[in-house]
Amino acid sequence: MDWQTWLTLAVIAGVLVVLSRDLVAPAAAFVGAIVVLLVAGVITPDQAFAGFSNPAPITVAALYVLARAVEKTGALQPMVSATLGNRGGVRSALARMVVPTAVGSAFLNNTPIVAMLVPQVKDWAERRGLSASYFLMPLSFAAILGGMVTLIGTSTNLLVSGLLEAAGEPPLGMFELTPAGLPIAAIGLVVIVVLAPWLISERRSPREQALADAREFMVRMQVVPGGPLDGKEVEEGGLRHLQGVFLVEVERDGDLVAPVAPNMVLRGGDQLIFVGRADTVVDLQSTRGLVSSEETHLSDFDSPHHTFFEAVVGEASLLVGRTLREADFRSRYQGAVVAVHRAGGRIKEKLGQVELKVGDTLLLIADGRFRDRWRDRNDFLLVSRLGGSPPAISRKAWIVGVVGAGIVFGAGFGLMPILHLSLVGALALVAFRVLSPGEAKAAVDLDVILVIASAFGLAAALESSGLAHGAARAVELTLGSFGPTGVLTGLVFVTIMLTAIVTNNAAAAMMFPIGLSAAADLEIPVRTVAIALAIASSASFLTPIAYQTNLMVYGPGGYRFGDYARLGVPLVLVVLVGLMVLVPLFWPIA
Secondary structure (H helix, E strand, O other), X not given: OOHHHHHHHHHHHHHHHHHHXXXXXXXXXXXXXXXXXXXXXXXXXXXXXXXXXXXXXXXXXXXXXXXXXHHHHOOOHHHHHHHOOOOXXXXXXXXXXXXXXXXXXXXXXXXXXXXXXXXXXXXHHHHOOOXXXXXXXXXXXXXXXXXXXXXXXXXXXXXXXXXXHHOOOOOOOOOOOHHHHXXXXXXXXXXXHHHHHHHOOXXXXXXXXXXXXXXXXXXXXXXXXXXXXXXXXXXXXXXXXXXXXXXXXXXXXXXXXXXXXXXXXXXXXXXXXXXXXXXXXXXXXXXXXXXXXXXXXXXXXXXXXXXEEEEEEOOOOOOOOOOOXXXXXXXXXXXXXXXXXXXXXXXXXXXXXXXXXXXXEEEEEEOOOHHHHHOOOOOEEEEEEOOOOOOOOOOOHHHHHHHXXXXXXXXXXXXXXXXHHHHHHHHHHHHOXXXXXXXXXXXXOHHHHHHHHHHHHHHHHHHHOOHXXXXXXXXXXXXXXXXXXXXXXXXXXXXXXXXXXXXXXXXXXXXXXXXXXXXXXXXXXXXXXXXXXXXXXXXXXXXXXXXXXXXXXHOOOOOOOOHHHHHHHHHHHHHHHHHHHHHHHHOOOO
């Protein structure tokens, strides 16, 4: 191997390490890798930025706009209402939930579908006295399975289609994946319904833990009129940097102040709400100028002025790797965190000193518009109001339905390329004022777009450096005795394992040029390899970090890291075996 091959290998290894350990966001890792390879001369500028002129990222961006319109107008609310009912047991409820979720995810981006359903599924489970853990992981997995069925089911399919087009082949058709994707999805849903109640442990969600532990970390105190704190600022009175406890709210004459500024002047009779560990909250009893008030419950805060929210920290969030204090959370987000949940439990340390990680669930108090401000930002994967009511169906929901149907049928019958249809659909949603231009812009996940666009440069580096050919030869030497089917099985297996530790788009980008080289050596049709890798890249069932919908339910479901593999392994086997049976039936291998 020459120096270009070694450098490309080192860059790829670096990307894998960075992504698997959540050191930076995937977009930053991919763009950084492309810059290094470009500067080193491994790829040309045309190769490095070819993805930005490819239809795939633009199509994904336009479909994000459609998904946001569906969420805003409640166009899928009838489906949600039919999904959640009061009859039958856990398996019956799972069947009613996973089937429409998978159907919806086949034609829409699955992230907003999961974001819309998570709070409603949680509330429904709580009303029925069931643990939400039985339903939230199956919800995410059902959305992933649905994404395997059509071209627009997930951004990974569109990425593979774009890579295929860049390799000189026609792009994938709207339903070209369906002969393999649909049976795999159907069998996978049956596996979820049958096995989930056995394999998923009952966990308590952050909300349930908060309700159970409210006395442990929340207390209301009153400022004594004429006492030492009356007329003093919060910081001056020593209430700003207390050990293990902090002031989240002040109630004065019926008005509520949250977050509390350090220069706020206290008055006699003010009600102060503190949050902290039980062993430190009791120290407030001895603070001169404060007296105990009545017990505070979480339900007391559910008002138009302020309430509790759950927010899941995203991969691209500025909070990752920083403490709440370093991020100046209360000033930046206009809210106060009262608990941090990670891997199924509440972190006991002082909140201001906890270094936040991807997937952490923050239980916070803020004004009623907190979700509107941050729902379309990269800081949080999911923001849900505790006890919030389902969104009302907008009068413009029919417009969204017509646009969505037009894209699906237009692409299905080949009336127009999917790029054109999705762009026209996004433009129509803005023209008919379903979304404002600002809302349409905010709906696009730029990190995903950057990953997809950068993937073309990474694939070009793997091919031009000879690394893809070397990796393909290694697979051929290992499994070549089993023929083309054995080599394809190896490629699929490696792809599934790779997508468990990095994003599905990253797995597809790295494996496609290897599959392309193997296809050329063994005379396997490129299209056959591309279809198998597209579906395999979506098999993100083994870890919470494998896909963002898994991360979205990680905290709210109270799951631990290993919970995913228990249900994920049977689903991975369904995908692996399904591809090896179905691909030879519908596409030539040799």
